[in-house]
Amino acid sequence: MTLKQTSLSSPIEEKIAWARHCYQKFGDDLLKEKRLIDLLAHLKAAAVASRREMALTGIVEICRRCEQEEGGSCCGAGLENRYDGWLLLINLLLGVRLPKTRLQTDSCFFLGKSGCLLMARHVICINYLCRKATDLIDPHTIMKLREKEGEEVNTLFMLHETIKTVLRQWTNA
Numbered sequence: 001m002t003l004k005q006t007s008l009s010s011p012i013e014e015k016i017a018w019a020r021h022c023y024q025k026f027g028d029d030l031l032k033e034k035r036l037i038d039l040l041a042h043l044k045a046a047a048v049a050s051r052r053e054m055a056l057t058g059i060v061e062i063c064r065r066c067e068q069e070e071g072g073s074c075c076g077a078g079l080e081n082r083y084d085g086w087l088l089l090i091n092l093l094l095g096v097r098l099p100k101t102r103l104q105t106d107s108c109f110f111l112g113k114s115g116c117l118l119m120a121r122h123v124i125c126i127n128y129l130c131r132k133a134t135d136l137i138d139p140h141t142i143m144k145l146r147e148k149e150g151e152e153v154n155t156l157f158m159l160h161e162t163i164k165t166v167l168r169q170w171t172n173a
Helices: 012-030 034-057 059-069 085-093 123-127 131-136 139-171
Strands: none
Touching: 012 085, 012 139, 034 059, 034 085, 034 139, 059 131, 085 139, 123 139
């Protein structure tokens, strides 16, 4: 059996459908793989740590004000196009419920009322900081955040590649 994949240029709804299909077909077995369980746990902890650090630095508040009071944020429509089916599958394995529709037409498909709905985010969503944020926050504080983000990005990469390898072995894709 081969694993039909979506391309990065596929519509987000198609990528979500692919991820849901893979999760239904392989999720239980993937969640029995010790190396995947360990990486998923490590990613969850790293994501929580980097988001906590973002809140402590004041970046969360800067982003909230930008979105709610200044009419926009970095989480604009189209940002979801950077996500592939594999990253969405990782979110499903982490217990994330992927949305069926976009909350606001001018925002990212994955932006909810309280921020990003995803646990496993694209690298640009993890570490992009606008000029406003970097001007307002001490560079040493940003450096601490970057260390936490680095752990998240590295773990996400290892998990992404491990899931691809496992599923390709199972499906001969």
